Structure formats: C-alpha cells, structure tokens
Amino acid sequence: MASKNTIQILVGGPAGSGNITAGLVLARALHREGYHVIGxxxxxxxxxxxxxxxxxxxxxxxxxxxxxxxxxxxxxxxxTIDKHGWEFTEETILVYDTKTVSKPPSHTRNIPFPxxxxxxxxxxxPITMNMLAVGVVxxxxxIPLDIVKWSIRKQFIGKEQVVQDNVKSMLIGYEKASTMKxxxxxxxxxxxxxxxxRILLTGNEAISTGFVAGGxxxxxxxxxxPASPILHYMVSVMKAKDIPVIQAESEIAAAQMALAATWxxxxxxxxxxxxxxxxxxxxxxEAGMFELPLFIVVAxxxxxxxxxxxxxxxxxxxxxxxxxHGEFPRIVAAPADQEDAYYRxxxxxxxxxxxxxxxxxxxDKHLAESTRSVKAFREDVRVxxxxxxxxxxxxxxxSEGWEYKPYAETENxxxxxxxxxxxxxxxxxxxxxxxxxxxxxxxxxxxxxxxxRRMCKEERIRRDLEKNYEVLRTxxxxxxxxxxxxxxxxxxxxxxxEAMKHLEKRGINTRMIQLIYLWPFPRNKFLxxxxxxxxxxxxxxxxxxxxxxxxxVKMQTGLEITSHIGKYDGRPFRGRILAxxxxxxxxx
Amino acid sequence: xxxxxxxxxxxxxxxxxxxxxGNFGILQAFKLAINELGIDPYKVAVVTGIGCHGKxxxxxxxxxxxxxxxxxxxxxxxxxxxNKELTVIGFAGDGDQYGIGMGHLPHIVRRNPDVTLIVxxxxxxxLTTGQASPTAEKGQKTRTTPWGQWxxxxxxxxxxxxxxxxxxxxxFAGDVQHLKWIIKEAIKxxxxxxxxxxxxxxxxxxxxxxxxxxQRIYKLEEAGHDPTSWEEAxxxxxxxxxxxxxxxxxxxxxxxxxELLEPVKKNPPLAYMEHKGKPIKDLMEEKLSYTE
Numbered sequence: 001m002a003s004k005n006t007i008q009i010l011v012g013g014p015a016g017s018g019n020i021t022a023g024l025v026l027a028r029a030l031h032r033e034g035y036h037v038i039g040x041x042x043x044x045x046x047x048x049x050x051x052x053x054x055x056x057x058x059x060x061x062x063x064x065x066x067x068x069x070x071x072x073x074x075x076x077x078x079x080t081i082d083k084h085g086w087e088f089t090e091e092t093i094l095v096y097d098t099k100t101v102s103k104p105p106s107h108t109r110n111i112p113f114p115x116x117x118x119x120x121x122x123x124x125x126p127i128t129m130n131m132l133a134v135g136v137v138x139x140x141x142x143i144p145l146d147i148v149k150w151s152i153r154k155q156f157i158g159k160e161q162v163v164q165d166n167v168k169s170m171l172i173g174y175e176k177a178s179t180m181k182x183x184x185x186x187x188x189x190x191x192x193x194x195x196x197x198r199i200l201l202t203g204n205e206a207i208s209t210g211f212v213a214g215g216x217x218x219x220x221x222x223x224x225x226p227a228s229p230i231l232h233y234m235v236s237v238m239k240a241k242d243i244p245v246i247q248a249e250s251e252i253a254a255a256q257m258a259l260a261a262t263w264x265x266x267x268x269x270x271x272x273x274x275x276x277x278x279x280x281x282x283x284x285x286e287a288g289m290f291e292l293p294l295f296i297v298v299a300x301x302x303x304x305x306x307x308x309x310x311x312x313x314x315x316x317x318x319x320x321x322x323x324x325h326g327e328f329p330r331i332v333a334a335p336a337d338q339e340d341a342y343y344r345x346x347x348x349x350x351x352x353x354x355x356x357x358x359x360x361x362x363x364d365k366h367l368a369e370s371t372r373s374v375k376a377f378r379e380d381v382r383v384x385x386x387x388x389x390x391x392x393x394x395x396x397x398x399s400e401g402w403e404y405k406p407y408a409e410t411e412n413x414x415x416x417x418x419x420x421x422x423x424x425x426x427x428x429x430x431x432x433x434x435x436x437x438x439x440x441x442x443x444x445x446x447x448x449x450x451x452x453r454r455m456c457k458e459e460r461i462r463r464d465l466e467k468n469y470e471v472l473r474t475x476x477x478x479x480x481x482x483x484x485x486x487x488x489x490x491x492x493x494x495x496x497x498e499a500m501k502h503l504e505k506r507g508i509n510t511r512m513i514q515l516i517y518l519w520p521f522p523r524n525k526f527l528x529x530x531x532x533x534x535x536x537x538x539x540x541x542x543x544x545x546x547x548x549x550x551x552x553v554k555m556q557t558g559l560e561i562t563s564h565i566g567k568y569d570g571r572p573f574r575g576r577i578l579a580x581x582x583x584x585x586x587x588x
Numbered sequence: 589x590x591x592x593x594x595x596x597x598x599x600x601x602x603x604x605x606x607x608x609x610g611n612f613g614i615l616q617a618f619k620l621a622i623n624e625l626g627i628d629p630y631k632v633a634v635v636t637g638i639g640c641h642g643k644x645x646x647x648x649x650x651x652x653x654x655x656x657x658x659x660x661x662x663x664x665x666x667x668x669x670x671n672k673e674l675t676v677i678g679f680a681g682d683g684d685q686y687g688i689g690m691g692h693l694p695h696i697v698r699r700n701p702d703v704t705l706i707v708x709x710x711x712x713x714x715l716t717t718g719q720a721s722p723t724a725e726k727g728q729k730t731r732t733t734p735w736g737q738w739x740x741x742x743x744x745x746x747x748x749x750x751x752x753x754x755x756x757x758x759x760f761a762g763d764v765q766h767l768k769w770i771i772k773e774a775i776k777x778x779x780x781x782x783x784x785x786x787x788x789x790x791x792x793x794x795x796x797x798x799x800x801x802x803q804r805i806y807k808l809e810e811a812g813h814d815p816t817s818w819e820e821a822x823x824x825x826x827x828x829x830x831x832x833x834x835x836x837x838x839x840x841x842x843x844x845x846x847e848l849l850e851p852v853k854k855n856p857p858l859a860y861m862e863h864k865g866k867p868i869k870d871l872m873e874e875k876l877s878y879t880e
Contacts, residue, residue, distance in 0.1 A: 028877050154877055199876040209876070213865045217858050218669060233875075241866050242851040244669055244858075248662065249695040256659045257666035260635070263653055264670035265859040286656050346865070353863070376872055383865040391860050419859040420651035420667075421674055423630050426599075427651040431638075439601050440646045440654075 003190035006059035008067055009137060010084060011130075013076025016048045018130030021155060022074065023054030024371070025134050028151040029143050030058040031200040031373040034192030038063055038494075039200075039371035040572065045225070045309040051079035060190045065494040068574040071187050072140070073108075074133040075101050076115075087574075093186055095136050109184060111136070111177075118172060128169035135173020140186040145174060197376035203367035206338045207271075207297060208233035210345025212241050215383045217266040220246045220257045225309050226368040227271040227299035251276035255283035255294065262292045263429055265388060265419030267349055271297030274316050275306070281323045284358055288328025290429040291407070291415070291454060293352025297361045299368045302570040311570025312365040314490055314543035318551065320360050321519045329355070329458040331465075332519040334362040334490045336473060339374035341367065344516070346381050347469065353385030355414055355457050362518070364543060366491035366572050387414050391422045398424035405436040409449070413456040462520035471522035473514045474529055476500055482511040484537040484586050485530060487561070489515045489549055491572065492542050498575025499582055508583070515549060521556040530559065537562040537586045541578065544568060563588065597647035604643060610761035610787030611641060614708060617759070617767035618677070619648070625772055633674040635663045637689065639681035640715045641708040658689025661696040661705060665845065668701040671859035672846045675775060676703040683713045686722040686742050696780055697751045701845040704774045704781045707744065708761075710789035711796055718792030728795055744784045746825035749818065749838050755781035756821065756838045760805055761788065762798045766834065773836060779844050786834070801832070808835030815839045 009026055013019035020041055027039040035058040043052040055070070057063045070087045073080065075096040081088075085105055088094065094108040097115045104110050113136065115129050124132075131152070138148045149167055156162040201209070208230050211219065219234040221227065234245045248254035254270045261268035272280065277298050287294035300316045302308035320332050331351055335341035345361060352359040389397070398404055404425040408415040415436075420427040428438030433450065435441045465471050475497060476482065488496050493514040500510045513529050530538070540550040540561050547564030554560060563585040567573055592607045605611045622632060632650035636642040638657035645652035651674075655663050660678040668676045680689060685707045696705070712730055713719040720730040720737050723744065727736040748756045755777040759767035767785065774781035786805075788798050813835065814820050821838035846852050855861065872878040 031877055032879055034879075151877075157874065196879040197872075198879050199872050201876045205876060209868050209871055212871060213868045215863045215865045217861070217863075218666070220666070236875075237871065239850055240870075242855060244849045244851045246665075246669070246699075246849075249691060252659065253662040253692060253695065256655065256662040257669075260653065260655075260663035260666035261670040264633075264667050264674075266670045266861075267863055268666075268670070282656050283659075290653075376878060377868060379865070379868055381865060383863055385863045388863065390862065419671065420633050421631055421671055421857070421859060423628075425630065425651075426649060428645070429653045430645065431654050431656055437599075438652075439599055440643070 004187050005061050005190065006057060006063055006067070007072070007141065007187055007189055008070045009056040009072040010053060010070045010080070010087070011074040011133065012051065012053040012080030012084060015043060015046060015050045015052045017076045018127065019052060019074070019076055020054045022130035022134050023056050025131070025148070025151045025155050026137060027056040027371060028154055028200055029138065029148050030056065031198065032147045032150055033143060034194035035059060035189060035373070036062045036193070037200060037373040038065070040066055040366070041369060042571065043310050051077060051083060053080065053084065058189060060193055065498040065572060065575050067498070068576045072137050074137060078102060081105060091187070093140065095133060111180070118176070122172050124169045124172065125165045128166050131166045131169035132173035135170040135175070136177040138170070139174045139177035142188045148174070198373050199376050200371055200373045201338055202229070202369050202371050203335070203338050203341045203363050204229040204299070204369065205233060206341035207345045207361065207363070209377060210342040211269060212237060212243070213342070213377070213379060213381055214346035214349040215267050216243055216269055216349065218244050218258070218261045218268040219270070220248050220254045220268070221271050222248050222251045222254050222276060224251070224273045224276045226301055226365040227273050227297060229369070230271045230297060251279035252283065255280035255296070259283055259287050259290070259292060259294045262294055263290065263420070265417065267353070269295035269297065271299060273299050273301050274303045274319070277316070277320070277323065285324035285326055285328065286431050287358040288324060288326065288330065289431055291356040292358070292417070292429065293356060294358040295349065295352055295361070296358070297363065300362065300364045302568070308570040310365070312491070312543055312572060313568065313570060314364050314492060314548070317362065317489070317518060317544070317548040320362050321552070327455065329455060329461060330358045330360065330519060331355070331461060331517070332360045332362055333517050334515070335367065336493055336514050336516055337367065337374070338372040340516070342377050343381070346383065350382065350384055353388050355461055356387045356417060357457060357461070362490070364490045370491070387416055389416050389418050391419050394418040394422045394425060398422070406438045407434060407436045407450060409436065409453055413453055413460055458520050462522065465517050465520065466522045466525045469517065471517040471525050472529055473516065474511060475514070476511040477509040479511065479531045481509055482536065483509045484539060484582070485533065486510060486512045486539045486541055486582070487515065487549055487553065488512060488541045489518065495573035495575060495578045496541050499579035502576050502579035503582060506583070518552065521552060523556050526553070527557055539582065539585055540564045541573070542566055598649045599646060601646040603647055605640060606791050608790040609640070610710060610789065611644065611708060613761035613764050613767065614706065614785055614787060615644060615647060617764045618706070618771055620764070620768045621771040621775065624768070625775060627675050631674055633667050633671070633676045635660045635667070635678045637680045637684035639684050639713065641679050641681045641684070644679050658684050658687070659692070660685065661689065661692035664703040664705065665696055665699055665701045668703050668846065669849065669852055669858070671857040672852060673857045677775070678703065678705040680705065680707050682707060682709040682711065682723045683721040686744060693748070694751050697748070697753045699845045700754060700779045700842050702779055704771070704783070706771070706783045706785060708787045709744065709784050710787045710793055712789050712792045714789050714792055725795070730792065743825060745837055746822060748782050749821050749825055753782050753838070754779040754840050754842045755836070757781070757783045757836045758834045759783055759785045760801055760834050761785055762801060766807065770836065777839060779842050804830060804832040805834050806831060808833045808837065
C-alpha cells in the first residue's frame with residue numbers, strides 16, 4: 001500500500017455535535033502514534049447550533065499548517081460540504097450523516113453512514129455519535145485500537161462511565177469500517193518519525209504551563225475569547241499548584257490587581273484580547289511609571305471592535321508596542337509556536353523582574369487555540385528576579401546602613417525593588433512624576449533626570465535581547481542564495497513554512513525570518529539576518545491588512561518592504577494557496 | 589489676610605491642600621489610629637486614587653501606591669492577596685469611588701478581603717476645580733451645575749449596606765477623635781470595612797461647611813443604634829437633612845477572601861516566598877497527552 005507523507009482530516013458539524021472532540025481524539029491518537037500533528041478549530045461565537053469545523057493534519061514530515069486538500073472528511077451537516085467542498089478532491093473519503101446531508105458531492109469517495117440508526121441499533125448514547133465517526137476514520141487510517149482508546153481515555157479523564165460509553169461507540173464504528181468493501185485503498189501514513197516524550201497542546205496551554213514552571217504566584221483575568229482558556233487552565237491547577245486565581249469584574253480591575261500584586265513583590269499576570277487590552281491601557285502606562293513588571297497576555301482575535309470574536313487576527317502588533325499614554329520602556333514578544341510559547345512565557349516573567357518593566361506576550365487566536373505535537377517541555381528552566389531583593393536580604397542590607405529608595409539611580413538604570421513589609425524600607429509607587437523615594441515632584445531637573453533614567457532601560461534591554469536571547473529565527477536556504485526573503489511573526493510563520501515546501505518544488509529559494517522579540521526592536525540582529533538583498537524581494541506575510549511588521553521594520557531600520565501578503569478574514573492561510581500568492585507577488 | 593505657609597509632612601513632602609481642608613482631619617485621624625493600634629508602620633500598605641485625597645500617599649511614612657482614577661478597590665484586594673500580613677487601607681475620593689470607580693464596589697464586597705476603604709466625600713471634584721460629584725445634592729451649585737444640580741445624589745451608606753458590606757460607617761473630618769475611633773474599629777474588623785467621611789471642601793463647596801455639618805450630625809452609638817441589625821442600619825442610612833447620623837451603621841462577620849482562597853489561606857504571605865518554578869510533569873501527563 002502506498003503510504004502518504006501527510007494526511008488531512010476535517011470533521012464538520014453543528015456546534016454541540018462533538019465534532020471538535022472527535023477531531024481532538026483523532027489528533028491525539030495520531031500524536032500518540034508518533035506523527036507530527038496540528039489541530040485547528042473554526043467555530044462561530046455561539047454555544048449551540050451553527051457550523052463548526054475541526055481539522056487535523058498529521059505527517060511523517062513536519063507539518064506546520066493546514067493544506068488546501070483534505071483526505072478524510074466527516075460531515076455531520078450539509079454545511080461541511082457547502083462551506084468546505086473546495087478542499088475536497090476525487091481522492092477525498094467523505095463519511096457523511098445520511099440524515100443531515102442531503103446533497104453529497106458526486107466526485108468524492110463517499111461513505112454514507114446512518115449514524116442515528118446505528119446508535120439506536122446498538123443502544124449507544126446519542127452524545128457518543130461523534131465516536132462512531134472516530135472509529136470509522138481510525139479504522140480506515142489503520143490507527144491501532146489501543147491507541148484510539150488511550151486517546152478517548154485522555155479526552156474524558158476522570159470520567160470512567162463517559163470513557164466507556166465513548167469507547168463502545170468508537171468500537172462499533174471501527175468494526176463497521178473494517179468490514180466495508182472498498183474499491184480503493186484508504187490513504188494511510190508512513191512510519192511515524194518520533195521518539196517520545198512528546199506532548200500535544202495549544203498555545204494557551206503552553207503559556208499556562210509556562211506560568212506554573214515560571215513561578216507565577218497569581219493569575220487574574222476577565223473572560224474574553226481567545227484568552228479565556230488560560231483562565232480556565234489556571235483555575236484547574238489553582239489548588240494543586242498553590243496559585244490563587246481571581247476572575248475580575250473587568251479588564252481594568254484585572255490589570256489593577258495584577259499590578260498591585262506585582263507591587264507587593266510577587267509574580268502576577270493577566271490575559272485578555274484586544275478589547276480588554278484597550279481597557280488595560282491606562283494601567284499599562286501606570287506600570288511604566290511605577291517601573292513594575294505587569295505581565296499581560298494579549299491573545300489577538302479579528303478586530304476592530306468586537307470583530308470576529310472566535311477567529312484569528314494579527315491586527316494588534318503595533319498597538320501592543322505603542323499602547324498606553326506617554327513614553328516608557330516595555331518588552332513585547334510574540335512566540336513562534338506552541339513549544340516556543342512555553343519558554344517565552346518563563347523568559348518574559350524573568351525579563352520583567354530583571355528590568356522592572358511591563359511585558360506583553362502577544363499571541364494570535366490561531367496559536368492560542370490550535371493544537372500541536374511538540375517535544376515535552378524541559379522543567380529545568382531558570383527562574384530569577386534580579387531586580388527584586390527578597391525581604392530577609394533587604395532587611396539585612398538596611399540594618400547595615402543601606403538607604404532604600406525605590407527609584408534610585410543605579411549603574412544599570414534598574415533600581416532594585418523590595419517587597420513592602422520589609423522593615424526599614426518605605427516602598428512607594430507614585431503615578432505622578434516622582435523623585436527617587438517615590439515622592440511626587442514637579443521639579444524640572446528631577447523630572448528630567450528620572451525620566452531619562454527610566455527610558456535608558458530601553459536601549460539596555462535591546463542590547464541584552466540581541467546578545468543573549470533568540471530574538472528571531474531564520475528558515476530556508478543560506479543567506480545570499482535566496483530568491484526572496486519573507487518576514488513574518490506569530491502563527492503566520494506556519495503557513496510560510498508550508499508554502500516554502502511548494503516554492504522549493506517550483507525552484508524558488510525562500511528565506512524566512514520569523515520575528516519573536518518585537519520591542520525593543522532588535523535592529524542589529526534583524527539587519528544582520530536580512531543581509532544584503534541586492535534587489536531581491538522582501539515580503540511580509542501577516543494576518544492583517546497593513547503589514548504591521550513591515551511598518552515596524554521601516555520605522556526602525558528604514559528598510560522598504562516590496563510587498564505585503566495579508567489575510568484578514570479570520571482564517572489561516574493554506575500552504576499551497578500562500579505559495580501561489582507569494583509567486584504572484586514576486587512576479588510583479 | 590495672612591500668607592498661608594504650606595506645612596511639610598513627615599515624608600518631607602509639602603502638604604498642598606488648601607488651609608482648612610477636610611483632608612487634614614482624615615490624615616490626622618488615620619495616623620493616630622495606626623499608632624494607637626500599635627501597627628508597625630512598615631507593615632502598613634496604603635492605596636490612594638486621583639484627586640485631592642490622593643496626595644495623602646505622599647504625606648504618609650507608610651508603603652503606598654498612588655494609583656490611577658477610581659481603582660483603589662481592586663488594588664487593595666490584590667495587595668491583601670499577595671501579602672496578608674500587611675494592614676491594607678484604601679483612600680478614595682467621592683468622584684474617584686462613586687463616579688469612575690463605582691463598578692468595583694460590589695466586587696470588593698463579594699470578595700470581602702480584610703481591608704479598609706475610606707472615601708473622602710466632599711460632594712465635588714476639588715482638584716479639577718469644583719465640578720459636581722455623584723454625591724452633590726439636588727440643587728447644589730457647582731462649576732458644572734450653575735443652576736443647581738439636577739441629578740439625584742448617590743447614598744453611599746445605603747448602597748454599601750444593600751450590597752452586603754460587612755462593616756459600614758460614616759465619619760466627619762471635623763471630629764478627629766470620633767473618626768479615629770471609627771478607623772480603629774474598621775481596621776480591627778475582620779473583613780472588608782467601608783467608611784464614608786463627610787469632608788468639607790472649603791474652596792468649592794459653599795453648602796457643606798464645617799458649621800453646616802456640626803449643626804446636623806449626631807453619633808449613632810450615643811443614640812442607642814444597634815449595628816447588628818440590617819433593617820435598623822438601612823433606616824438610619826436614609827436619614828439626611830436636619831439630622832445626619834455618623835458612626836458605625838452596620839457590622840457583621842463573614843468569611844474573608846484570605847480564608848476562602850485556599851492557596852492564600854494555607855501559605856505564608858506570598859510576597860515573602862521565593863520566586864521559583866513548580867513541577868509540570870504531572871500537568872503534561874494529565875492535560876497535555878504526554879507520551880512515553
């Protein structure tokens with residue numbers, strides 16, 4: 001049997017039909033087998049009804065993004081055919097519900113399946129209908145039964161009866177498919193490439209796990225898609241990991257609580273999306289004035305305004321960099337993928353308490369909610385807060401004659417902080433301009449001096465980032481041998497990496513630069529990575545209209561972008577379609 | 589007219605309130621209360637909002653945050669969460685708390701952290717030169733109500749009792765000893781305590797002068813008021829005009845945030861714990877489909 005390098009599965013149906021769960025169970029099983037896996041959801045902003053879709057793409061080779069062709073489709077509604085039919089081919093195997101799908105396409109390999117009749121015949125729980133489909137697809141793909149069972153068990157962890165009901169349905173589906181007469185061989189994947197340990201997770205899960213490993217001591221947030229899963233995760237580990245969590249009354253309250261807790265000397269964070277971040281702006285500026293590491297996760301979604309609440313967007317990059325009134329240093333980083341998100345979360349927790357500046361972890365919905373199989377995380381990560389002197393140590397220094405001033409001039413521009421409650425220390429944070437002790441002043445000389453000292457962190461952070469941190473990643477051919485350079489960030493990088501496979505086949509050599517640290521902008525490292533272009537095109541690929549990374553690059557380096565390929569419909573690029581757009585752009 | 593010399597505070601900051609400002613009485617009563625309770629100054633955390641009252645942060649030799657407009661309540665909540673050993677006091681203005689910051693009041697009540705919130709209530713926005721605040725009375729003339737206020741005022745006491753605050757009191761900035769007693773009772777109270785302080789603005793409020801208040805106020809504790817009765821407290825809260833009650837309207841014991849949030853309850857103050865990571869292997873196995 002001819003095996004394939006990658007396989008894409010789509011499970012579509014009305015919200016509440018369990019199609020996303022079915023997709024997750026398949027993704028996890030393929031992950032368990034050892035394949036590279038990504039899982040991507042698309043759902044409307046409602047709870048019941050409407051159409052939802054879940055794609056799984058698995059590969060022997062690394063898969064970064066979805067493709068424009070789907071190998072297996074499970075349709076629980078006609079919408080699955082009508083909305084996604086464009087990705088079906090003659091080889092697509094379509095398993096559809098005979099009750100709800102009235103017009104199946106004629107060019108696909110169809111397996112009509114009377115889900116509801118089978119449920120009745122075998123006395124299965126109606127809610128487990130999606131597992132019949134899991135069984136059918138698993139059998140066709142040749143996923144071993146014990147692995148599918150493992151995946152179901154993980155899905156419904158701790159709910160034994162639910163596990164049994166779902167396994168029962170899956171087994172019926174598996175058996176039915178195994179006995180079907182086929183005129184064709186269903187596509188199957190080649191030998192899995194991976195050695196464990198590996199994990200399967202979303203960007204939000206990576207950030208939350210990073211919070212635990214990075215010593216977070218308080219999480220506070222107001223619900224907002226797509227950041228809410230971080231709140232749910234942190235609540236779920238609150239007791240086991242001893243990290244208090246509060247659901248605040250607004251994003252303003254959430255940011256204020258996170259800042260006040262930071263003032264008290266702990267590692268605290270909040271998370272939101274664009275609209276909530278707008279409400280946090282005044283507090284962000286306050287954190288800039290206090291010089292305290294307020295940590296905000298900004299999980300972007302399609303905007304402006306309410307936008308598409310459950311869809312992707314990268315419209316808030318420049319906003320994150322410049323939000324808040326006045327000038328103050330901050331750090332903005334956009335992780336490259338789910339694995340990166342874990343390590344960057346810890347890094348940012350450390351950097352905030354190294355420089356006493358607010359930090360923003362910028363992710364998009366696609367990263368926040370798409371799942372990916374990656375290497376298991378290292379636990380031996382560094383957790384350090386160089387700008388915070390613990391109470392006992394501070395009290396000792398003070399008893400030896402140290403006069404504590406929260407805004408003292410220091411050689412590295414970063415005055416140390418001590419937790420309030422330290423004997424002998426007066427810890428003041430003043431939102432007006434203030435002197436070294438944190439006492440209000442309007443004195444022109446004092447204001448100029450403290451302003452300059454506050455701002456001088458920015459250049460120091462830039463140099464530190466460039467020297468000691470992975471501020472960007474480059475992929476593709478060697479510098480100088482490329483036909484074009486693509487600049488990208490966040491989840492847009494995934495589609496670019498997939499497109500590069502197509503471009504290579506067409507003889508186009510691409511080099512891609514994925515920016516991770518966006519502010520302070522790593523000018524030198526960036527220019528070094530771009531190298532001498534000699535007239536070759538420099539493109540940006542981003543999920544926005546204007547090409548914000550390009551705007552930032554031009555502002556920071558003077559470099560002109562040749563062309564911007566944007567997408568602003570809330571959906572991710574597919575690899576081949578993006579490759580076509582890139583070809584078109586460089587021909588111009 | 590003699591030239592007014594602005595007095596220095598113990599922090600070295602110059603006190604820039606108007607001569608005769610009600611804020612002086614509140615500042616004095618608060619410092620006396622902390623002293624008499626024997627609380628170490630370094631274990632006090634104060635948050636102030638924006639407005640004349642907010643300057644208090646600069647005049648106190650305690651740990652302070654002078655935050656943005658209206659946000660004292662979430663800040664004092666989080667400070668108590670991060671360091672339950674601190675005595676945490678918030679000061680807010682009437683515009684600050686009952687205007688822009690109103691939305692936080694129900695939620696600090698719901699969480700019931702063991703903190704105290706003192707609202708300087710002078711019926712105007714003083715520092716922005718005398719606009720009407722949400723407590724300005726109907727007909728009161730201010731910069732933004734030259735023909736008399738047309739909006740209904742807020743009744744902070746009734747509102748806080750209705751919300752279920754576990755300690756609700758009203759003080760008068762012109763009676764420092766009495767206000768000191770209320771603040772001490774509020775700090776000693778386990779749970780969230782709220783004090784609205786009648787504070788004459790000598791520059792922008794021609795109606796509510798010290799004399800106006802003195803003619804009207806009487807002390808609840810001298811009038812046999814039972815602060816454990818919700819109905820009685822509510823009845824007193826609506827008394828305003830010829831007779832204005834001050835003192836403790838209502839007090840009740842409820843579990844606090846620090847008792848209800850397990851990680852806060854069972855640990856020493858989080859702020860004194862070392863910054864260090866926690867193991868995640870178990871999370872990878874439970875939540876992240878770890879494969880071996």
